[in-house]
Amino acid sequence: MITYPFQYKRASSLADAVALLADGGKALSGGHSLIPTMKLRLNAPDVLVDVGRLPELKGIALDGNELVIGAGVTHGAIAASDLVKQHLPMFATGAGQIGDPSVRNRGTIGGSIAHADPAADWPAMLIAADATIVMQGPSGSRQVKAEQFFTGLFSTAMHENELITQIRVPKHDGAKMTYQKFSQPASRYAIVGCAVVKNADGSLRVAFSGVSEAPFRDKNVEAQLSSGQTADAAAGMSILSDHYASEEYRKHLANVYLNRALAAL
Amino acid sequence: MTNFFKKMSNKFIGQSIKRVEDKRFITGKGRYTDDIVLPGMLHAHFVRSPYAHARVVSIDMTEAQAMPGVIAIYTGDDVKDLNGVPCGWQVNFRNGETMREPKHPMLIATGDTAKHAGDPVAIVIAESKAIATDAAESVQIEWDELPAVANPAEALKPGAPKVHEQFPDNTAFDWSLGNPIEEVDAAMAAAAHVTTLEFVNQRVVPNAMEPRAYIGAYDEVSDKYTLYTSTQNPHLIRLLMCAFVLGIPEHKVRVVGPDVGGGFGSKIYHYTEEALVTWASKQLSQPVKWTSDRSEAFLLDAHGRDHVTKAEMGFDADGNVMGLRIKTVANMGAYLSTFAPAVPTYLHGTLLQGLYVTPKINIDMTCVFTHTVAVDAYRGAGRPEATYLLERLMDLAALEMGRDPAELRFQNFIPKFDGVTEPGYQTQVALQYDSGDYHPVLERGLEMLGYADFRAAQKEAAKTNKLLGVGFSTYVEACGIAPSAVVGALGARAGLYESAQVRVQPTGKVSVFTGSHSHGQGHETTFVQVVADKLGIPMEDVDLVHGDSDALAFGMGTYGSRSLAVGGSAIIKSIDKVLEKGAKIAAHKLECAEGDLEYAEGKWTVKGTDKSIGFGDVALTAYVPHVYPAGLEPGLDFSSFYDPANFTYPFGCHIAVVEVDRETGKTTLKRMIAVDDVGNVINPMIVDGQIHGGLAQGIGQAMFEGTIYDENAQLTNGTYMDYCMPRADDLPMFETDRRTTPCPHNPLGVKGAGEAGAIGSTPSVVNAVIDALWSGGHQVKDILMPMTPERVWRAMNN
Amino acid sequence: MQINLTVNGKARKTDVEDRTLLVDYLRENLRLTGTHVGCDTSSCGACTVHLDGVAVKSCTLLAAQADGCSVTTIEGLAQLNTNGTIGQLHPLQEGFKECHGLQCGFCTPGMIMTAADLLKRNPSPSEHDIREALEGNICRCTGYHNIVKAIQWAADHTAAPLLADHHVWTNEVAVTV
Numbered sequence A: 001m002i003t004y005p006f007q008y009k010r011a012s013s014l015a016d017a018v019a020l021l022a023d024g025g026k027a028l029s030g031g032h033s034l035i036p037t038m039k040l041r042l043n044a045p046d047v048l049v050d051v052g053r054l055p056e057l058k059g060i061a062l063d064g065n066e067l068v069i070g071a072g073v074t075h076g077a078i079a080a081s082d083l084v085k086q087h088l089p090m091f092a093t094g095a096g097q098i099g100d101p102s103v104r105n106r107g108t109i110g111g112s113i114a115h116a117d118p119a120a121d122w123p124a125m126l127i128a129a130d131a132t133i134v135m136q137g138p139s140g141s142r143q144v145k146a147e148q149f150f151t152g153l154f155s156t157a158m159h160e161n162e163l164i165t166q167i168r169v170p171k172h173d174g175a176k177m178t179y180q181k182f183s184q185p186a187s188r189y190a191i192v193g194c195a196v197v198k199n200a201d202g203s204l205r206v207a208f209s210g211v212s213e214a215p216f217r218d219k220n221v222e223a224q225l226s227s228g229q230t231a232d233a234a235a236g237m238s239i240l241s242d243h244y245a246s247e248e249y250r251k252h253l254a255n256v257y258l259n260r261a262l263a264a265l
Numbered sequence B: 001m002t003n004f005f006k007k008m009s010n011k012f013i014g015q016s017i018k019r020v021e022d023k024r025f026i027t028g029k030g031r032y033t034d035d036i037v038l039p040g041m042l043h044a045h046f047v048r049s050p051y052a053h054a055r056v057v058s059i060d061m062t063e064a065q066a067m068p069g070v071i072a073i074y075t076g077d078d079v080k081d082l083n084g085v086p087c088g089w090q091v092n093f094r095n096g097e098t099m100r101e102p103k104h105p106m107l108i109a110t111g112d113t114a115k116h117a118g119d120p121v122a123i124v125i126a127e128s129k130a131i132a133t134d135a136a137e138s139v140q141i142e143w144d145e146l147p148a149v150a151n152p153a154e155a156l157k158p159g160a161p162k163v164h165e166q167f168p169d170n171t172a173f174d175w176s177l178g179n180p181i182e183e184v185d186a187a188m189a190a191a192a193h194v195t196t197l198e199f200v201n202q203r204v205v206p207n208a209m210e211p212r213a214y215i216g217a218y219d220e221v222s223d224k225y226t227l228y229t230s231t232q233n234p235h236l237i238r239l240l241m242c243a244f245v246l247g248i249p250e251h252k253v254r255v256v257g258p259d260v261g262g263g264f265g266s267k268i269y270h271y272t273e274e275a276l277v278t279w280a281s282k283q284l285s286q287p288v289k290w291t292s293d294r295s296e297a298f299l300l301d302a303h304g305r306d307h308v309t310k311a312e313m314g315f316d317a318d319g320n321v322m323g324l325r326i327k328t329v330a331n332m333g334a335y336l337s338t339f340a341p342a343v344p345t346y347l348h349g350t351l352l353q354g355l356y357v358t359p360k361i362n363i364d365m366t367c368v369f370t371h372t373v374a375v376d377a378y379r380g381a382g383r384p385e386a387t388y389l390l391e392r393l394m395d396l397a398a399l400e401m402g403r404d405p406a407e408l409r410f411q412n413f414i415p416k417f418d419g420v421t422e423p424g425y426q427t428q429v430a431l432q433y434d435s436g437d438y439h440p441v442l443e444r445g446l447e448m449l450g451y452a453d454f455r456a457a458q459k460e461a462a463k464t465n466k467l468l469g470v471g472f473s474t475y476v477e478a479c480g481i482a483p484s485a486v487v488g489a490l491g492a493r494a495g496l497y498e499s500a501q502v503r504v505q506p507t508g509k510v511s512v513f514t515g516s517h518s519h520g521q522g523h524e525t526t527f528v529q530v531v532a533d534k535l536g537i538p539m540e541d542v543d544l545v546h547g548d549s550d551a552l553a554f555g556m557g558t559y560g561s562r563s564l565a566v567g568g569s570a571i572i573k574s575i576d577k578v579l580e581k582g583a584k585i586a587a588h589k590l591e592c593a594e595g596d597l598e599y600a601e602g603k604w605t606v607k608g609t610d611k612s613i614g615f616g617d618v619a620l621t622a623y624v625p626h627v628y629p630a631g632l633e634p635g636l637d638f639s640s641f642y643d644p645a646n647f648t649y650p651f652g653c654h655i656a657v658v659e660v661d662r663e664t665g666k667t668t669l670k671r672m673i674a675v676d677d678v679g680n681v682i683n684p685m686i687v688d689g690q691i692h693g694g695l696a697q698g699i700g701q702a703m704f705e706g707t708i709y710d711e712n713a714q715l716t717n718g719t720y721m722d723y724c725m726p727r728a729d730d731l732p733m734f735e736t737d738r739r740t741t742p743c744p745h746n747p748l749g750v751k752g753a754g755e756a757g758a759i760g761s762t763p764s765v766v767n768a769v770i771d772a773l774w775s776g777g778h779q780v781k782d783i784l785m786p787m788t789p790e791r792v793w794r795a796m797n798n
Numbered sequence C: 001m002q003i004n005l006t007v008n009g010k011a012r013k014t015d016v017e018d019r020t021l022l023v024d025y026l027r028e029n030l031r032l033t034g035t036h037v038g039c040d041t042s043s044c045g046a047c048t049v050h051l052d053g054v055a056v057k058s059c060t061l062l063a064a065q066a067d068g069c070s071v072t073t074i075e076g077l078a079q080l081n082t083n084g085t086i087g088q089l090h091p092l093q094e095g096f097k098e099c100h101g102l103q104c105g106f107c108t109p110g111m112i113m114t115a116a117d118l119l120k121r122n123p124s125p126s127e128h129d130i131r132e133a134l135e136g137n138i139c140r141c142t143g144y145h146n147i148v149k150a151i152q153w154a155a156d157h158t159a160a161p162l163l164a165d166h167h168v169w170t171n172e173v174a175v176t177v
């Protein structure tokens, strides 16, 4: 398996990366979504801009009330981070469920959300934790809430020449949170991933990956639960269907995993 | 035949000797075909049909040919003089009509039709793999897409798309075996209870981890070809390729099967790519390498199973099996692969007696063409399908009749027979089992399970969201294929003996050459244990050579769990010849009669004295024959061929315990118990390993694996992201034990262990899920394999 | 482009096409053929090597991405004698042999490299930990039973850290924002 020919450029700084992307380059972070598709020749960028070593995209740190995760931080590093375990434990356990150890050693949170696979794990967690995605483009930096970021199948609110730099997540001290995943047995991606955050004030945020073309916050369920009704997950959503899980079964699983998440809080 | 097993000093036999071959693999020094680089080597990439059924209207290679680094592109027109890949077994229609055997062309030429996705149209040869890949994509082919069919039952329906115009009903042949159908019908009509099951034994992909790889290398000066190939049987490939495909003389062809990364059947067959790289290397006078991608492997490696079956088992009021009636449609794929016709027939129908005294059995088999890659032997080959059928019926019948499934089996088992003091057991379906003792394996299995405790736990679990189930499977299979005369009468176009050469070097070190081939089975250890013990010398003094057609006269290779039973027996024959001649030399040197000598611990001793001569001294004498028996040839080097007297018949009991999540339908395999009787065991560690691997594959079929074709006969799950291979976290530690009933007709008393794990386990796992569901009040008869969570959930909710 | 790597302790400077995968660089340029290719979807782990001390799938990494890094392959795991021959085997190599953790050997280098990564993070893993860690490595021969035992054996027989720790830029966590 060999990709089409392309030119490899390693960005020397954030500014350099942004300039190279503006020239039509495609960002390469961990490469664990991009390279497989290039090898299968489903994707053929002319120029790859390696942002994998930019210090600006690295690191996990507290900034006031927010935990700031660099876009280039690997799933493995997030799973192992004491800061994350302390302030966003769901992110640590959730990251530990992505792929396998080698995938987690290379794949990055920024790459995952830019790729926006409907079955990816991060989106549900980010939406439930009310994260903000920080992007840098030729005309500067902007921020979009995770809830608005994922717009459809492999599509996001990011512009082509933008680079995700950070994920900022409110510290959830005193909150309870969990991510529950039903994996596709071959790929280990999520057939259903359900993230639930219960804040100290008792309010809930519920989000799903894998269920629909885009990950989504299930406000319906949040309302039902807060008013003591039985929850009906993914009601009214268009639901994915494939060999492993039909629409009907997936919807059923969404409810099972919602209940499991609630029970695990 | 005497059993040498008992007579030998057995320092190594029966011991879990650590494998001799391991060192190169754990240090990264294994040499698989793709690791080999020859001077001037070129790289091939195939242009393949994206459609399951389509006519090649035109091929335009101009752009590809102009690309720098492209050396040659060949199409069907260039190879039209080559024959197709042959089929090695002929099974005629029951009315006597000859088996329909379409040509399997090397490349699909303009005007011809591709018959499955991946059928090759052109071979592009370039200086690098990358260039060949790029150029192959630039070959422009105009296609006329035609309707296609993948499901064998669908292919039989009137109006189904035709695979071969000349065979409009898509039938390759039909076949039946057993008692006359009228007798079976009568037995079924008289039965007090008939258990009926309509099911699919789904198509699975062998998935040896090393993708197939070939290097063809032609040497102009010697006019000699060398083919490096990831094969299970180098000599067989040489025979098929030389005699049937390329029409080149065999003595000018050397076939080497270096380290091979697993086979499981898929590397038995001769494939078009093998012949094409060999042929192309001559056209270009440069070596040509091709290595399959995994995506290609999914499309092109012969698949396994793929039966659609209706099975009925009749019982009298006491639960005695009275009859078995089977109607099956088996998929052959688009072309008949090397052993394909034998698999659903002589390797399947003949095993339908199982371990039961069933008096009347009939199988009706129709083998059909579809627009899919060939189906051929995959680990177990026919016997897993037979076992699946029988053992699903047994457990289901027990549930339906309110009987205990273990009890029902005990009641119906064939009584013990050792094949020595009495003849073997003559089945209703042609075979005569060699030796069997079926009660102990099931008894031991139940003991390991803790049956009574399990049933109590199951009752408790039924009150919760996690159901527990146990599934049984007791199997008998046929290994060590086979007496050549028997298989010849049944349509095999080859003999199925094995050959071996034992070459004692002048210093008493021994080189053993075998026609068997190891691709994970550990021959380099097991065979050496046997030789070292038989000769009473250290294992370090013995080396095994395999996988090179130039090193050994002939060989049939490794499949059907035959290596030790057939290949090992050939080695024993050669050792006997060595010892016989050695005794003559020893007697001469010791100035006694041969009859006064006994051989033990590496030396001949004059009985009752301390006069002796060592094996090494005798060897040296044989090569430096100064003081030597008159008329005796120098040298100590013997070849033998061993043609077995019968198949061997291992048997065993596999028990699965599962937990089923009522909410999601997800099944967790909690325990897998296997008690196997594979005859005598040379290396228990290696045999256990073989069983483990087989279990994982059998469990894989039950729970995870299976092809999915769409309405255009496209394989839609041909990657590891879609086709679910069992992983470490899907499986429990296996619980294995053994019972030993020696094979009465080969010198080592061995039966074969390579496939047993895959034969017994599949039905036990499915039975366990059905049992779990019944315990929860869901009286379902069948769940399609693989039992995905959704299928199990639906079974509980429909 | 030119890349500079340290492979099994040796500095290497090589010209490669930009699209060269790390696995192809190792197998074809350096002729280190112990690292295998078993799939084209980054699923099987036969290609696992260590990059700056952590396990990665070398089929899903450009050689260019490894520029300036240190790579350890299966060939670099055993200690070498001064004359370059294989000396003391790594405990995992011993474990695989002791416990019959391999049959055809094709998955084995990847299994061992993945296991080495696990034991570095978790020197005494449970059976469950081991099975989870092998999620991205497929073996078709062994049913994993003896692979699990081999890794347990190595864990029981390991005193020193398994691989020298290199600077791990991929997992750097302590940079300020």
Ligand SMILES: Cc1cc2nc3c(=O)[nH]c(=O)nc-3n(C[C@H](O)[C@H](O)[C@H](O)COP(=O)(O)OP(=O)(O)OC[C@H]3O[C@@H](n4cnc5c(N)ncnc54)[C@H](O)[C@@H]3O)c2cc1C
Pocket: A026, A027, A028, A029, A030, A031, A032, A033, A034, A035, A036, A051, A071, A072, A097, A098, A099, A100, A103, A106, A107, A108, A109, A110, A111, A112, A113, A114, A115, A119, A120, A121, A122, A162, A163, A164, A165, A187, A188, A189, A190, C041, C042, C043, C060
């Ligand atoms: C075998 C396997 C199993 C997997 N299993 C799972 C799983 O269970 N769950 C799961 O969620 N994921 C899974 N993944 C995907 C994995 O998490 C990837 O790492 C992730 O999706 C992409 O991250 P990356 O850093 O590798 O991105 P890359 O592959 O480098 O890039 C992906 C896309 O994002 C773009 N991009 C990358 N970085 C940025 C940036 N900073 N700004 C803007 N655009 C950017 C790229 O241009 C590209 O389009 C799996 C992958 C593999 C190979």
Ligand code: FES
Pocket: C036, C037, C038, C039, C040, C041, C042, C043, C044, C045, C046, C047, C048, C057, C058, C059, C060
């Ligand atoms: S070859 Fe790299 S994961 Fe399969």
Ligand code: FES
Pocket: B209, B261, B262, B520, C101, C102, C103, C104, C105, C106, C107, C108, C138, C139, C140, C141, C142
């Ligand atoms: S030993 Fe053959 S694939 Fe693992």
